[in-house]
Amino acid sequence: MSLFNFTYTIVGSNRARLGILTTPHGVIETPAFIFCATKASIKGVTPHMMRDADTQIILSNTYHLFLQPGADIVAKAGGLHRFMGWDGPMLTDSGGFQIFSLGHGSVSSEIKGKRNTHRPQTLLKITEEGAKFRSYIDGKIHLLTPEKSIETQVKLGADLIVSFDECTPFNVDKNYTAKSMRMSHRWGVRSLAEFHRLEAEQKQRLYGIIQGGVYEDLRLESCDNVNNYPYFGHAIGGSLGADKTQMYDVVTMTASKLDPKRPIHLLGIGGVKDVFKGVEQGIDTFDCVHPTRLARHGGALVRPPNNTVKRRDNINLNNGWCRDDHTPIEPDCGCYTCSHYSKAYLHHLLKAGELLAHTLITVHNVFFMNRLMKAVRTALSSARLNTIYSDWVNDD
Amino acid sequence: MSLFNFTYTIVGSNRARLGILTTPHGVIETPAFIFCATKASIKGVTPHMMRDADTQIILSNTYHLFLQPGADIVAKAGGLHRFMGWDGPMLTDSGGFQIFSLGHGSVSSEIKGKRNTHRPQTLLKITEEGAKFRSYIDGKIHLLTPEKSIETQVKLGADLIVSFDECTPFNVDKNYTAKSMRMSHRWGVRSLAEFHRLEAEQKQRLYGIIQGGVYEDLRLESCDNVNNYPYFGHAIGGSLGADKTQMYDVVTMTASKLDPKRPIHLLGIGGVKDVFKGVEQGIDTFDCVHPTRLARHGGALVRPPNNTVKRRDNINLNNGWCRDDHTPIEPDCGCYTCSHYSKAYLHHLLKAGELLAHTLITVHNVFFMNRLMKAVRTALSSARLNTIYSDWVNDD
Numbered sequence: 001m002s003l004f005n006f007t008y009t010i011v012g013s014n015r016a017r018l019g020i021l022t023t024p025h026g027v028i029e030t031p032a033f034i035f036c037a038t039k040a041s042i043k044g045v046t047p048h049m050m051r052d053a054d055t056q057i058i059l060s061n062t063y064h065l066f067l068q069p070g071a072d073i074v075a076k077a078g079g080l081h082r083f084m085g086w087d088g089p090m091l092t093d094s095g096g097f098q099i100f101s102l103g104h105g106s107v108s109s110e111i112k113g114k115r116n117t118h119r120p121q122t123l124l125k126i127t128e129e130g131a132k133f134r135s136y137i138d139g140k141i142h143l144l145t146p147e148k149s150i151e152t153q154v155k156l157g158a159d160l161i162v163s164f165d166e167c168t169p170f171n172v173d174k175n176y177t178a179k180s181m182r183m184s185h186r187w188g189v190r191s192l193a194e195f196h197r198l199e200a201e202q203k204q205r206l207y208g209i210i211q212g213g214v215y216e217d218l219r220l221e222s223c224d225n226v227n228n229y230p231y232f233g234h235a236i237g238g239s240l241g242a243d244k245t246q247m248y249d250v251v252t253m254t255a256s257k258l259d260p261k262r263p264i265h266l267l268g269i270g271g272v273k274d275v276f277k278g279v280e281q282g283i284d285t286f287d288c289v290h291p292t293r294l295a296r297h298g299g300a301l302v303r304p305p306n307n308t309v310k311r312r313d314n315i316n317l318n319n320g321w322c323r324d325d326h327t328p329i330e331p332d333c334g335c336y337t338c339s340h341y342s343k344a345y346l347h348h349l350l351k352a353g354e355l356l357a358h359t360l361i362t363v364h365n366v367f368f369m370n371r372l373m374k375a376v377r378t379a380l381s382s383a384r385l386n387t388i389y390s391d392w393v394n395d396d
Numbered sequence: 397m398s399l400f401n402f403t404y405t406i407v408g409s410n411r412a413r414l415g416i417l418t419t420p421h422g423v424i425e426t427p428a429f430i431f432c433a434t435k436a437s438i439k440g441v442t443p444h445m446m447r448d449a450d451t452q453i454i455l456s457n458t459y460h461l462f463l464q465p466g467a468d469i470v471a472k473a474g475g476l477h478r479f480m481g482w483d484g485p486m487l488t489d490s491g492g493f494q495i496f497s498l499g500h501g502s503v504s505s506e507i508k509g510k511r512n513t514h515r516p517q518t519l520l521k522i523t524e525e526g527a528k529f530r531s532y533i534d535g536k537i538h539l540l541t542p543e544k545s546i547e548t549q550v551k552l553g554a555d556l557i558v559s560f561d562e563c564t565p566f567n568v569d570k571n572y573t574a575k576s577m578r579m580s581h582r583w584g585v586r587s588l589a590e591f592h593r594l595e596a597e598q599k600q601r602l603y604g605i606i607q608g609g610v611y612e613d614l615r616l617e618s619c620d621n622v623n624n625y626p627y628f629g630h631a632i633g634g635s636l637g638a639d640k641t642q643m644y645d646v647v648t649m650t651a652s653k654l655d656p657k658r659p660i661h662l663l664g665i666g667g668v669k670d671v672f673k674g675v676e677q678g679i680d681t682f683d684c685v686h687p688t689r690l691a692r693h694g695g696a697l698v699r700p701p702n703n704t705v706k707r708r709d710n711i712n713l714n715n716g717w718c719r720d721d722h723t724p725i726e727p728d729c730g731c732y733t734c735s736h737y738s739k740a741y742l743h744h745l746l747k748a749g750e751l752l753a754h755t756l757i758t759v760h761n762v763f764f765m766n767r768l769m770k771a772v773r774t775a776l777s778s779a780r781l782n783t784i785y786s787d788w789v790n791d792d
Contacts, residue, residue: 039744039745039748039750040744041748041750041751041752042752043750043751043752044440044751044755045752046732046752046755046756047736064748068744068747069719069740069743069744069747073719073720073740073744076720076722076740077722077740078722083738083740083741083744084741085737085741323465323469324469324472326472326473336442340443340481341481342479344465344469344472344473344479345473345479345480345481347465348464348469348479349435349436349437351464351465352435352436352437352460354435354437354439355437355439355751355755356437356438356439356440356441356442358751359440359755360442
């Protein structure tokens with residue numbers, strides 16, 4: 001029997017589904033959130049704290065690890081799981097995304113269409129062969145190809161890996177998007193070939209990436225492409241539009257055309273509202289730096305009853321009103337941080353510049369997202385996702 | 397029966413002793429090391445990780461907490477124990493030390509005689525009443541007096557608190573040292589009076605501070621002073637000289653004249669070798685930022701067999717040779733970090749600027765110091781402290 005498996009049950013009237021994604025490092029109940037251990041570390045949090053916060057799966061970024069410490073060091077350590085002390089399921093991305101977005105604006109603004117800049121200067125040339133770029137660490141020039149990306153990801157040894165693609169930016173025309181997408185399709189085929197040549201299926205599974213920007217016909221073409229190749233799962237990538245409405249449209253049109261037997265990952269999206277919208281369309285896994293990055297800036301995710309500001313998913317613990325507030329971030333939260341610390345203490349740590357602030361707020365935000373996903377799964381099991389929406393999202 | 401108690405057994409031929417220091421928050425086996433949670437947090441480490449690393453007692457700095465978040469906030473939180481989630485024994489210093497040393501050089505260089513600067517500009521005036529200083533946070537002017545220090549420490553609520561003193565700098569003459577010491581004695585008497593006036597003895601105990609610089613007659617006068625007042629314990633403060641030899645001389649002359657029935661703390665000293673020298677002279681507790689500060693710079697404490705450099709107590713995990721070293725900091729260490737991580741991973745975290753590096757190396761250094769103190773206590777119990785010295789210190 002394969003060490004990998006994906007089973008699911010459609011619930012309700014749309015494509016929303018409950019799934020079980022089995023990997024050699026454990027089982028993921030879906031819908032699930034994947035947390036970003038960008039450089040082989042969840043910033044400021046140990047793997048054991050991540051587990052205690054009910055985390056099922058994390059991801060690391062091939063681009064960063066390719067440059068530091070390098071895949072060979074990780075391979076000598078016995079792979080990424082052993083290197084970083086995380087023994088649960090893990091995903092790596094292909095490295096393409098960071099090559100194309102790093103250096104100008106944030107990774108998330110790229111796919112959310114917020115950027116209006118030229119190509120990053122660290123990206124030197126894109127050809128059919130691959131992407132030539134300059135290391136942001138030491139200035140050395142590297143060529144990342146589909147084969148090199150897969151070779152690197154095989155050395156890293158995450159359970160789930162992703163085919164190499166060009167992440168098409170938002171501000172290019174349809175013609176560029178189409179050409180780029182078709183090259184990504186060819187890169188996907190080369191990724192698959194390298195994956196099989198290295199016999200990586202003994203320990204890993206490959207996701208194919210859907211591109212096509214905001215154009216429905218291109219997205220459908222890309223869905224057809226990945227459906228026709230033996231990918232284990234599918235990841236929706238590229239620009240998803242200029243605003244949330246367009247993003248939900250793109251996700252809807254894309255997810256509906258993907259082979260439902262394969263797990264679907266939505267790359268780089270993971271706001272609380274986005275999770276509801278994505279799950280409705282059949283998205284099985286999400287990843288986003290938002291919960292952990294927000295925490296490092298003092299933002300704690302809260303549900304509407306614990307917030308004072310409408311349309312926001314978090315409270316800013318730097319704010320003066322927290323100074324003398326001796327209650328937890330969320331009184332009804334069972335996380336380590338809410339069980340032991342007050343907003344006043346977290347506010348103090350932020351004011352004093354103490355590292356522990358990042359750790360404790362990150363732990364809360366991770367637990368919050370895992371609690372959200374659990375609530376979503378529970379609601380799905382009785383086909384009543386909509387009934388919990390207002391518990392988590394304040395729309396008006 | 398009192399919630400506080402100190403019992404000890406003299407072992408061997410000198411003053412070295414094994415003790416039990418009982419507080420309302422638990423028992424401390426001495427000799428013990430006290431870790432610095434300067435601003436109500438061990439930088440980057442949760443109290444639970446401190447416990448897991450066998451920590452018995454921590455301290456916080458009154459000066460820092462006086463300025464941020466202020467004693468009233470901590471009092472409203474239910475005291476420092478609850479505020480920061482540490483339920484074990486705790487000590488606060490008087491605040492004097494930071495007033496006199498902050499801003500110019502490090503705290504440790506002050507008592508180790510390494511400074512050659514004028515008074516910090518944040519210190520505005522010392523009078524019989526107290527010390528006037530400018531906040532390094534918002535520039536506000538504050539007056540810290542013995543009464544204010546004790547009031548603050550009572551609000552913070554640590555088990556063990558310290559009388560207010562002027563920490564005499566190294567580069568003053570004997571005349572200044574003597575005058576300053578006698579004022580500190582008067583400040584000590586006022587500290588005691590305020591301590592009793594506030595009925596703090598219900599939950600706390602007060603240490604008196606010995607000053608006198610490097611002058612034997614002054615140290616003896618200071619020992620006489622504290623012995624004659626009802627302090628619970630004694631803390632050796634002030635300048636201890638220009639080098640290790642002079643420091644050991646000052647500690648020796650001072651410790652020998654202190655009432656042996658009271659616990660003796662050596663303020664701000666805690667190198668591995670210092671611990672052996674201090675314990676031999678009857679020191680019961682040590683504190684120093686060295687283990688935790690060193691960790692944040694990538695330095696991991698190791699015993700001689702695990703070091704490559706003589707006369708050093710640590711290895712620098714930033715160094716290139718760690719890049720491909722897949723063994724723990726110390727193969728025979730049982731700490732969380734050494735149980736799960738290699739030098740290669742910690743080196744990677746440092747190179748990648750990951751916060752987790754500080755956390756993991758601090759955990760090792762804390763465990764290392766606690767393991768050292770345990771080894772010292774075990775050796776003392778069979779009166780053979782000297783036989784383990786070379787396991788921990790590389791002198792030549």
